[in-house]
Amino acid sequence: MEMTFRWYGHDDPVTLENIRQIPGMRGIVSAIYDIPVGEAWSRERIRQLKDDIESKGLKLSVIESVPVHEDIKLGKPSRDRLIENYAETIRNLGAEGVNVVCYNFMPVFDWTRTDLAFELPDGSNALIFDEEVAAKMDPVTGELSLPGWDSSYTKEEMKNIMDEYAQIDKEQLWDNLKYFIDRVIPVAEEADVKMAIHPDDPPYDIFGLPRIITGQESVERFLDLYDSPNNGVTLCVGSYASDPANDTIAILRYALGRERVNFMHARNILLTGEGKSFQESAHPSEYGSIDMYEVVKALVDHDWDGPIRPDHGRMIWGETGRAGYGLFDRALGATYLHGLHEAITKENK
Numbered sequence: 001m002e003m004t005f006r007w008y009g010h011d012d013p014v015t016l017e018n019i020r021q022i023p024g025m026r027g028i029v030s031a032i033y034d035i036p037v038g039e040a041w042s043r044e045r046i047r048q049l050k051d052d053i054e055s056k057g058l059k060l061s062v063i064e065s066v067p068v069h070e071d072i073k074l075g076k077p078s079r080d081r082l083i084e085n086y087a088e089t090i091r092n093l094g095a096e097g098v099n100v101v102c103y104n105f106m107p108v109f110d111w112t113r114t115d116l117a118f119e120l121p122d123g124s125n126a127l128i129f130d131e132e133v134a135a136k137m138d139p140v141t142g143e144l145s146l147p148g149w150d151s152s153y154t155k156e157e158m159k160n161i162m163d164e165y166a167q168i169d170k171e172q173l174w175d176n177l178k179y180f181i182d183r184v185i186p187v188a189e190e191a192d193v194k195m196a197i198h199p200d201d202p203p204y205d206i207f208g209l210p211r212i213i214t215g216q217e218s219v220e221r222f223l224d225l226y227d228s229p230n231n232g233v234t235l236c237v238g239s240y241a242s243d244p245a246n247d248t249i250a251i252l253r254y255a256l257g258r259e260r261v262n263f264m265h266a267r268n269i270l271l272t273g274e275g276k277s278f279q280e281s282a283h284p285s286e287y288g289s290i291d292m293y294e295v296v297k298a299l300v301d302h303d304w305d306g307p308i309r310p311d312h313g314r315m316i317w318g319e320t321g322r323a324g325y326g327l328f329d330r331a332l333g334a335t336y337l338h339g340l341h342e343a344i345t346k347e348n349k
Contacts, residue, residue, distance in 0.1 A: 001264070001299055001341055003334055004029050004061045004309045006325060007053075013321045016056040022331045024338035027061030028053045029102075029309050038069040040088040046096045061307045062263055063093060064102035064234075065198070068180065073107055074164055075176040083180060087187040094191025100307060101188075102234045102263050104198040105177050107165050107209040108139070111201040111239075116323035117315065118279060124314040127324050128272075128279040129202055129242070139207050162207070170210040174221075177212070181226045188230040196234040196262035197222065202242040202276065215243065216251045223260050232260035238267030238311055241290050242278050249294050256302040264299070266337055267311035268292060280312050280324070283333035296340040300348055310334045 004027035005019045019025055030053070032045050050060045066089055072079045093101065104110060114137075118128040140159045168176075188195050203214035212218055219233060233255055241248045255261045268288030269278045281288040299308075310333030312324040319326045 001305060002026050002061060002307045003338055004307045005330065005334065006030070006064065006309055006311075008322065008325070009033060009049075010052075012325075014325065014327045016053065016058060018327050020056055020058055022334050025058070025334060027059040027307055029062040029064045029307070030060065031063055031065060037067045038071075038082045038085060040085040041066070041092055043092045043096055046092055046098065050096055050098065060098055062100040062102055062196075062309075063098055064263075066090075066093075066101055066103055068103055068105060070108065070161060072180055073105060073173065073176055074168060075172065075179065079176075079179070083183050086180075087184055090184065090187050090193050090195075091191050094188075094193045099192055100194050100196060100263055102196045102198055104200070105173070105180075105213065106200050106211060107168075107173070108161060109206070109209070112206055120279070120281075120314065124316045124329070126280040126314040127312060129277060131273075131275045131277045134206065137207070162209075165209055168210060170212050173210050173212050177222075178225050181231060185226045185228055185231045189228060194230050194232055194262040196232050198234040198265075199236050199239040201236065201239040202278075203239055203246065204243055204276065215240065215246045216254060219251055219255055223255070223258055229259060232262035234263040234265055235261045236265035236267065236311060237290055237295055238265065238269045238280070241269055241271075243276060244271055248290060249298060252295060253298050253302075256298060256304060261304060262306060264304075264306065264308035265311035266292065266295060266308055266333070280314065282314060282329065283310060283336050292337070293340060293344070296337060297344050300341065300344045308337065310337060 003024045005025055006029045032041055032049060035041055053060045069082045072082050113127040114130045114133040115128045117125040119125050140162055199213045200211035205211050235252050235255055237248050240246045240251055268281045268283050268290045270281045271278050271289045285292045310330045313326055313329030313333055315326050316329050319328055
């Protein structure tokens, strides 16, 4: 497997110089963050990003992400133009030798948490999701809002888009996803780019919005939409495990068996209480609800050699910065995963 690390560009307090010093680190997961959603990325901008990373002795392994415009998810008439722009971005990425793209099809909100700095018993802090707190939040009124709430919408715009999604059920969202996939994957095949859809995070409906990439049944259905190695998944074990009903290792082994795991996110979470509440934890198995040994063993058993990154991390040793994306705990997670991989590979010989 190829160890990678998320980097948010030159404004990221975690620098490429920091990242290259992590043992076993090979690649960078990044994106171009100042191009509006729906516009095509030029080869020049992609090459600039790639050159910045390669100048530090690393590789641009994955783009995370090329966002999917809400009009595509809603199936609006403008989607054809927006999908063509998306396809142009895929062509340009392939032409510049960037061959994996992570994306999602979540309506309005990406990952959702109720506290970005919850203090854990050891004094570190982490992202958590409290089901009861989330149930009291209303994205339209804003009377209770999430930490880091999406500020790109005004209250009126948020109300309008939530009203539009009120007319969209899960089957319509599946139809709109298929419409998108049918047009993008042939381009990805030609460009030698592997697409990797990220699961909904957390993997169940929130705020009345439909979510469809949620468990093994949905992974099976998604992979059947377009049978191609270029139509794969980002297997985020932390996202799937956030629903206690999911057997995360079974989902992973299923997708590996179909050779459609195009990217891995390795994050541990600890389920708390009786519902779907959880807190993000240190990566080792003993701290969370995911057996990371079994995760890495599944990868080794299938001779998987794709990109993987330690996903999120606590803030430890007094570090401050982008929530979930500090240096120290993610570096510890990367070396832990690297050590598991070495040990399991040698055991299997």
